[in-house]
Amino acid sequence: MKRFVVRFEPEGKKLTADGGSTILDVSKERGAGIRSECGGKGKCGKCRIIVEDQSNLSEVSETEREHLTPEEINRGYRLACMASIRGGSLVFVPSESRLSVRKIQIHGMEQPVKLDPNVKKINLVSVLDRPTVQNPIADDVNILSNLEKVSNLRELEFEYELLRILPDVLREGNWNATVTVLDSKKIIDFEPADTASRVFGFAVDIGTSKIVGYLVDLNSGEVVGVGSIENPQIAYGEDILSRISYAEEGYENKQRLQNLATEGINRIIQMACEESGVASKEIYELTVVGNTAMFSLFLGIQTRYLHLAPYVPGVKFPVIAGAKTLNINVNPRGSVYVLPNIAGYVGADAVGDVLATGIHELDEMCLLVDVGTNGEVFVGNKEELVCCSCAAGPAFEGVHIQYGMKAVTGAIERVQIQPKNFEVKYETIGGSKPVGICGSGIIDVVAEMFKCGIITERGKFNDLDTPRIVRTEGKPEFVVAWKEETDIEKNITVSIKDVEEIQLAKAAIHTGCAVLMKKKEVTENDIDKAFIAGAFGSYINPESAKFLGLIPDIPTEKITFAGNTALAGAKMALISKDVRKTARRLSRWIRYVELMAEPGFKSEFVKSNLIPYKNLEGYPSIKKYLEENR
């Protein structure tokens, strides 16, 4: 097999690659950071690259001709997943195809908990006997029996590996030593001298698109470091289904996805450790949340049955495994605690949402919506909580939207349209020239288009006389940013198809809210508190969300943007054994509603497809606005 050098611009990375592999393969394996949403199948058309001299590339394929205009092909555009290497090449990755630093919401709302971590260190300096001929007390008995005298720790056991070094460590420290106890049952570290002040844990949220974590001092419960990273699995598909399909193609793929999740976690552990001066071996426990698919891919659990009816998860209960077994770079005898799931599409991250918002303890009637590719909705309070999963799809993440993109630099994230002249004001992430539109931006655009009468409640374009409406192949598009303003030398527009995608996505979430509220026999007037959770949720304009009909018409003052409550929940579980018990109880207590099996589901979905909704009686504030302004 011949190997060639491929140079990636503007980063200037030089990577060596086997002849015959695609540019996307090289990028995935060696990290050149090219976007891919379909996992390299030629479906999404997002891995656009520019190669001026194509003499060392394969011919332009039919698939590429479907995604690229003849003019683009003339200018050297290719799809990285289709162009394979026959020799050294120079590849330019345009900004819209770059995976770059994201706007990630790490912090979230959190409930106060009593500090009672699962890992504790105890110094033994004044506790141990010195053996004599009269009292030749065995080293393990010396430690365990004396520990019983000064603590409530009974029937402790040493992790086997520590027994090997026990006699030497005891004498190295001259009978001063520190034990690390896991779950009041097992001694997982044994160190000479007093190290009791150095005991840390790590809470992780494995999101479909990002992995974020907190490094926590278990003596104080304080966050001392933070890490966050794009989920490296993203190279094998942006949405869950692509990754599950990839995993099913073979054991190696499944293993690769598991390794990528592990590597991602190890990367953020390293970040947080470097930030705080903590050694990774001082971390003794991880708590992990994620949706059921991420949970399964991280643990290497078979995911095949998760997307076949009746959508049965392999594992629902919490999982405890050795950090070493999972290749997590913390103390080798450290432990990983993965919080329980609720159902096939309501994962441990949703349990985290509930823990962090505390809705299971409130008297008030609550609505909790975690907006994401797989949205989760909860309705209820301490009496009862019902939940469902809403397959919103990745439209809010920019997938299937012509100029959609993730919340990275250059994404349009805020949009306002002037009612009369349809002029547009927008803001981009990082303030740079726009390259696309991210989730909060697209919600704004569609809501504003409806508000200004550019589109109807069915998502059809009204016949208006404005240069902002252009036609491509006869189909109308609304220009959000003119070619001259952008960094991609094209108009950034929202097409009728984009509006449809957003309608479908918002309908999925709205249907979840509506079905659950009906189940609980409450209306939007009965909701005392609404929580919008999710890393992306925090950037949504609540007015736009209501105008679009993404959420019910609840007064803005009752809405709390809760941020990354999944991670906050994981952190609570990290510092409190009691929270774990609660999580376990919640995972069984919360009543899961399978929307597909609900009689009213289909008709509700059809009604929810309208903007904001079929029946404006449910949207009094919108109704009032429309009556006053149209």
Next chain:
Amino acid sequence: MKRFVVRFEPEGKKLTADGGSTILDVSKERGAGIRSECGGKGKCGKCRIIVEDQSNLSEVSETEREHLTPEEINRGYRLACMASIRGGSLVFVPSESRLSVRKIQIHGMEQPVKLDPNVKKINLVSVLDRPTVQNPIADDVNILSNLEKVSNLRELEFEYELLRILPDVLREGNWNATVTVLDSKKIIDFEPADTASRVFGFAVDIGTSKIVGYLVDLNSGEVVGVGSIENPQIAYGEDILSRISYAEEGYENKQRLQNLATEGINRIIQMACEESGVASKEIYELTVVGNTAMFSLFLGIQTRYLHLAPYVPGVKFPVIAGAKTLNINVNPRGSVYVLPNIAGYVGADAVGDVLATGIHELDEMCLLVDVGTNGEVFVGNKEELVCCSCAAGPAFEGVHIQYGMKAVTGAIERVQIQPKNFEVKYETIGGSKPVGICGSGIIDVVAEMFKCGIITERGKFNDLDTPRIVRTEGKPEFVVAWKEETDIEKNITVSIKDVEEIQLAKAAIHTGCAVLMKKKEVTENDIDKAFIAGAFGSYINPESAKFLGLIPDIPTEKITFAGNTALAGAKMALISKDVRKTARRLSRWIRYVELMAEPGFKSEFVKSNLIPYKNLEGYPSIKKYLEENR
């Protein structure tokens, strides 16, 4: 490094070896089966080999000249530990230098126990739900919740690795599956179909000189296979101290000894599996006993402090470790349970002795002696048990005895001397021509020599006119077998030095008995039951043992030869969780007496050095015999 072929006769083994290595090195590493008691230091002189053509060997060393007569050197005798290889050689290993099949006592006395093993299999065929859209029950919940309904198993957890295959196995068996539960806590196997009848355990006794084991059907408690093997560590020293010293020379050595113990265990597991048609993966748990040193070497625990005052063991409590961690070839998620020790020189094997004889539950006053390199003595009953360790040394195993050898083919094991003419009748193991004397034989010889007046109570030779007493370098020796009768072309004799060694060894054990009996304020008349345990113990002639003063003067009908009670105890613990609790309790309840710290120890030892004892009042039956016959 040049490599040469060395051929070992009479086995006909051809082994390749590096130039410069000794013949013993080759034998140790490649298994040619040459004895070595000092571990290859040129001290024991037991690794005698014959090489006729020595042109490819190193010159005869000074050390060899000390151990070999000039005539032997002329005939080609060498010490394998000193002769190093410079080219291809033909080595003859004479029978006295061969490690060969031993007469091993495997079975032992055993107490009946209620079957309640730590590992159980449960078939789930009529227990599981079939998931539906209305009840999309997660696979783990399906198993665990339904198990709770049909058993008393609560809060079970799956071993992490099994979660990975759970969904597939469940569907492969079409909702018929079998779980294997460890300690009512953890699921360690999950198989499609009904495998509930196939669940096995293995009980092991790691002796200093041999490793023996039982394969047990955990559904019935029956032994279905047996394995036994020379402890492969023996190549690094026959006694414990040689091995501990070897282990201390470096981490690699320690690791090598641990690996050898593991290999030995794996070998006997394989034997027992082949005998019984059991697959090694059907074995889910091992129970292990051994003296404290074997326990430590098997587990890789630091042994340095075990032979330095105050003789502190690193670990006394039971040890539980994964079979995989310890490289034991059974089910990879199987578990190893090592029984607790009592003290630095009273190990888990002694706990096994007590369990199997049941002396901790008897009303009668008991004496239990486990005769071995490290003897253990117990005195007491259910009210109280005291114990001590007696450093008898390896004389009873044939070490430090001129013609001493282990209980292998050709060893003289029974001896009678005619009172008047001192003619000798003997029996050998396997009935072949004698090559040496093993433990039971040497006890017989010395006892008979005393009985016939050949030696005094101090072990000195009386001046008798008989051809059976010959002199070597002026020192008297008693001829047990004439040159013509033997297979070694030499007289097999017992020297005054041999008698001294036996006196020291028996004094050690007798002192243990005497000190403990004094501690308990009992005399030989108060002993209701005496148990002689140990693989070697069963072959001792009780009359000889009393004449020698190895054990107190207890009527023979009160003496039980209990056999390998250590292994029997391990088996009891394998099939009963209750026995493990008892073992744990015993390890703390039994009162250990450190002989060195006892005020009367030294004078008792001096008295015990006489045959049978300083004061014949304690030996009424011997006293009577002597009065009548001398």
